[in-house]
Amino acid sequence: MGAKLRVVRRRIRSVQSTMKITRAMELIAASRILRAQARVVAARPYAELLTRAMEDVARQTGRLVHPLLEERPEPRAAGVLVMTSDRGLAGAYNANVLKRAEDLMDRLRGRGLELVLYVSGRKGVSYFRFRGLPVERSWTGHSEVPPYHVAEEIGAEVVRAFSERRIDELHAVYTDFRSAFTIRPTDKRFLPIAPEEVVAGEPGRPHPEYLFEPAPAAILDDLLPQYVTTKIYAGLLESAASEHAARQRAMKSATENAEDLIKVLTRVANQARQAEITTEIMEVVGGAEAIRQAAGE
Numbered sequence: 001m002g003a004k005l006r007v008v009r010r011r012i013r014s015v016q017s018t019m020k021i022t023r024a025m026e027l028i029a030a031s032r033i034l035r036a037q038a039r040v041v042a043a044r045p046y047a048e049l050l051t052r053a054m055e056d057v058a059r060q061t062g063r064l065v066h067p068l069l070e071e072r073p074e075p076r077a078a079g080v081l082v083m084t085s086d087r088g089l090a091g092a093y094n095a096n097v098l099k100r101a102e103d104l105m106d107r108l109r110g111r112g113l114e115l116v117l118y119v120s121g122r123k124g125v126s127y128f129r130f131r132g133l134p135v136e137r138s139w140t141g142h143s144e145v146p147p148y149h150v151a152e153e154i155g156a157e158v159v160r161a162f163s164e165r166r167i168d169e170l171h172a173v174y175t176d177f178r179s180a181f182t183i184r185p186t187d188k189r190f191l192p193i194a195p196e197e198v199v200a201g202e203p204g205r206p207h208p209e210y211l212f213e214p215a216p217a218a219i220l221d222d223l224l225p226q227y228v229t230t231k232i233y234a235g236l237l238e239s240a241a242s243e244h245a246a247r248q249r250a251m252k253s254a255t256e257n258a259e260d261l262i263k264v265l266t267r268v269a270n271q272a273r274q275a276e277i278t279t280e281i282m283e284v285v286g287g288a289e290a291i292r293q294a295a296g297e
Helices: 003-061 093-110 122-131 148-163 216-296
Strands: 077-083 114-120 135-139 169-179 182-191
Touching: 003 169, 003 216, 077 093, 077 122, 077 148, 077 216, 093 114, 093 122, 093 169, 093 182, 093 216, 114 122, 114 148, 122 135, 135 148, 148 169, 148 182, 148 216, 169 216, 182 216
Parallel strands: 077 114, 077 169, 114 135
Antiparallel strands: 169 182
């Protein structure tokens, strides 16, 4: 067997091994999308009931007044919470969300605001470390299946920073999961909470009468931080589902590329084998002709 044919066959075996891995990762990601999507759906009733509770408080008191709803007239600093993944092999998933974060940061700098970075996911931490940008706090090791206690930690940190006026706004950058085929990076302002978010009301819903104990202001002290945590948790869940969808697409593309490469390498191997056979035939024919000529002499 010729050297070229041996090299090509080794490459074919290597690509076949890689293709088995990418196909397995594609199937794993596909199964995880369904579970991640189920977690997104399961978290919605809690958020809806929490919003209804704040609506009822607002309806009884006539208005919502709370520091987390305060629009500060001259904001000085803005927090940016960036949600990325812990692992790669997800195509342009992290690149897209980081690009969205950079666009948001440029807009905030354009308003003259100082930036305070909060990062979820190792890819985001590595990116900002490489850029030389300081990260106030980071959370890693949970991007694929985010637990609620991580959202609570993030929520407590950003609410404390807002209450202590270390930041005057909080913006979150994450990937919005619409379906396994439609994901897009987005950014939203989480703090201060817009009053219309929690007092919109639901047309046609009956409004029960409540006697509040403790006072509505004390209830809001508990409900509004929980509302921020719920929004952060929803963003983490959306990002996790988007990560699995992006990884499935990336692995599917890698598998298809591997199949195409195997076809090309197989043709090259066949051509190399054909060239070897032709060379061997010519050597046999040439040898036979030499023997015949020697016998004729």
